[in-house]
Amino acid sequence: MDHVKYIDKTTAYYKGEGYEKPYAWAHYDSVPFTPLSKPLSECKVALLSTSEIAVRYDPETEDNPIVEDGFRAIYPVPTNIPTDRLYSRADAYDANATHLEDINSFFPVDRMHEALAAGRIGSMPDRFYGAYNNYSQRKVLEEEAPKVLEYCRADNIDVAVTVPV
Amino acid sequence: MSLISRYLEENGIPTVMIASAKDIVEHCGVARLLFVDYPLGNPCGEPYDVTQQRQVFDMALDLLESAAGPRTTWDAGLVWSGGNAWKDLVFTEEQPFTTGEALVAWKARKEKYRELKAEGKV
Numbered sequence: 001m002d003h004v005k006y007i008d009k010t011t012a013y014y015k016g017e018g019y020e021k022p023y024a025w026a027h028y029d030s031v032p033f034t035p036l037s038k039p040l041s042e043c044k045v046a047l048l049s050t051s052e053i054a055v056r057y058d059p060e061t062e063d064n065p066i067v068e069d070g071f072r073a074i075y076p077v078p079t080n081i082p083t084d085r086l087y088s089r090a091d092a093y094d095a096n097a098t099h100l101e102d103i104n105s106f107f108p109v110d111r112m113h114e115a116l117a118a119g120r121i122g123s124m125p126d127r128f129y130g131a132y133n134n135y136s137q138r139k140v141l142e143e144e145a146p147k148v149l150e151y152c153r154a155d156n157i158d159v160a161v162t163v164p165v
Numbered sequence: 166m167s168l169i170s171r172y173l174e175e176n177g178i179p180t181v182m183i184a185s186a187k188d189i190v191e192h193c194g195v196a197r198l199l200f201v202d203y204p205l206g207n208p209c210g211e212p213y214d215v216t217q218q219r220q221v222f223d224m225a226l227d228l229l230e231s232a233a234g235p236r237t238t239w240d241a242g243l244v245w246s247g248g249n250a251w252k253d254l255v256f257t258e259e260q261p262f263t264t265g266e267a268l269v270a271w272k273a274r275k276e277k278y279r280e281l282k283a284e285g286k287v
Contacts, residue, residue, distance in 0.1 A: 001249045003202055006186045009256040026167060031194040031235035032174040040230055050166055071278065071287050093206030097251035102212035108183075111209070111222040120226060137168060145172035152178055159229055160173055162182045164166035164190075165206055 026137050036159065042122040043158035045115075048129040048148060049107045051100070051165045052089040053077050072134070074147040076127035083110055090165050092133045106165050125155035133165070167193035174235075181229045183208045183221065191238065198238045199225045204251045211246060 011022040055066050068075040088100040104110050115121045129151055134140055167190050170180040174196045181197040184190050185208045190198050201208045201221060210218030221241055228239050281287045
């Protein structure tokens with residue numbers, strides 16, 4: 001069975017809801033490409049996700065280990081937080097077909113730690129990069145993308161794995 | 166996410182994306198895409214299927230190493246264990262994508278943004 005055509009489906013769906021002007025999905029003719037400059041086993045690898053990751057903590061006794069400094073902006077998720085304390089706040093997923101109860105099904109932190117332990121990747125920074133789902137392409141291009149690059153440069157990142165939910 | 170991936174590539178950082186909305190990502194155009202043909206929410210493998218999640222992550226790393234140029238898409242070749250019925254139901258009137266709860270949360274965020282904007286904080 002062929003893959004779902006989300007652009008066509010959402011356009012038809014929202015038209016049915018009374019929205020005449022369809023969302024203009026980002027589109028480019030040219031695509032930038034950077035080849036790997038060294039073996040992956042020597043690369044420092046970043047993980048970026050729009051799963052709106054948050055951490056369970058007790059506000060009575062501890063501070064939130066995740067510190068966000070903007071409104072739905074890019075934020076750091078410390079890599080030493082146990083996976084079972086992480087959860088997703090995202091609601092833009094197919095709730096009829098599945099769930100977001102298993103972090104590693106959309107934010108592969110344990111799989112990444114395993115790849116590191118196996119020597120498949122060289123190293124990881126001490127933070128994953130969190131993002132929100134955002135409909136404003138201007139905000140993504142002018143604020144979020146430069147922020148992620150800033151994180152990558154500060155962390156000496158060689159390659160990035162990106163996962164939209 | 167495609168836009169951020171493109172931005173990183175433009176600035177010398179190779180990327181690989183693991184995603185399920187193939188048409189949206191390819192419409193934008195990214196360097197490397199590992200396509201997992203699953204309902205939105207589990208692009209890295211089915212919940213609690215550690216073996217499959219390892220397989221997906223390994224494949225993404227293989228793609229990082231192997232792609233010779235932009236717009237390289239690999240299909241992970243996985244089929245959702247519950248079958249493909251979800252594909253016919255997604256974004257249909259009988260099964261709206263967002264729940265009423267999600268819509269309320271979205272409206273609250275929009276309101277919060279307006280407040281912050283009025284205060285000049287964003």
